[in-house]
Amino acid sequence: MKPQFHLPLTTHPEASSFAIIENAIQFSLHQGADLVASLYAGRRHGHEAGETYSDDDVFQAERFDRDVAAQLVRHLRERAERVCLDVRLVAADAEAMSATIKPAELARAYDVTILENTELARPLIESLFFDSGRPVLLLPPGDFYGRIDNIAIAWDGSATAARAASNAYPMIQSATKATVICARVAAPRSDNLLDRYVEALKHSGLEVALAAVHSDGEDVTSVIQDAAIEGHADLLIAGAYGHAKLRETLFGGVTRGLIDNLLIPTLLSH
Structure with a gap:
């Protein structure tokens, strides 16, 4: 298929x-x-x-x-x-x-x-x-090679992040490496869930690295993209946190930051 x-x-x-x-x-x-x-x-x-x-x-x-x-x-x-x-x-x-x-x-x-x-x-x-x-x-404007061997996943344990990772499947079938980026801007939802997710990715055949990053007052979008670029990711996968009733604001939080300053090919899922 x-x-x-x-x-x-x-x-x-x-x-x-x-x-x-x-x-x-x-x-x-x-x-x-x-x-x-x-x-x-x-x-x-x-x-x-x-x-x-x-x-x-x-x-x-x-x-x-x-x-x-x-x-x-x-x-x-x-x-x-x-x-x-x-x-x-x-x-x-x-x-x-x-x-x-x-x-x-x-x-x-x-x-x-x-x-x-x-x-x-x-x-x-x-x-x-x-x-x-x-x-x-x-x-982003410009030319990209197109091959996706190394992916980065923005993960916070939410249903939105899980859905984004699942929706990315048609784009990442050739991937061999993954960096799971966990931005610590608040208390983690569940370290146990994070461990389970990393374990599942490893069993799927990916070589997995974990990047637990802290914003320390810095824009969390920049932190996530910097971690993806540092990990040499070909593609960033992120759940988009939009509010349909506030469409005039388009997106909020991480998604808005990505739209305003996109540095790496990014798969967004709502």
Whole structure:
């Protein structure tokens, strides 16, 4: 059974980068996964209040979107063909899709959605995080090798952390090493549970190291990422602590810190 990875490509308000295409291809290739790209070339019929546009402005904007979409698709197909990865493309008009199936709803059909963490991508990240029911792989801007041999798991013994680790399975089947990061910002839930979890990971075939870190007033997000980077992790796995009733704040705690300063590929699960 092959994992199914999902890559949303957009032209507006921000065009997807060639880097995220390359990264998604490499991650899919190394994990033995299929890659499905969904293309959202939104029509720009709606504008900010108070702004006026001529028909020519709208036409030029839509033509620009079509040109960008064509470039993205061409690059996707060329790069996938070069590494012999079969990529499926789902073309969708964002305006028409809003009445039928939205990006977050489409993401429910796949194991993981891959996104580049940029400021303009925040609304899409928020939508996928809260509404897809699937984990989101966030990547900092730039190129990454794609192979996942060494993972880091942010662990506090909560159901959220356990769910995140379980949801990461399609991404970590090739992993041989793991660092379990236990940030001591409060009293530990259960050292016995931590021991049990580390033991279970070892029995699964992983070489496991434990990093019990202390924030000492420092931002806990930085501590967790520093520990993951120090352990040479290819991927950080973290449970996302969001509050659906406070969507305007997007995420809280560790998750918000990761979104604001993402240094390492991170799989977030809500």
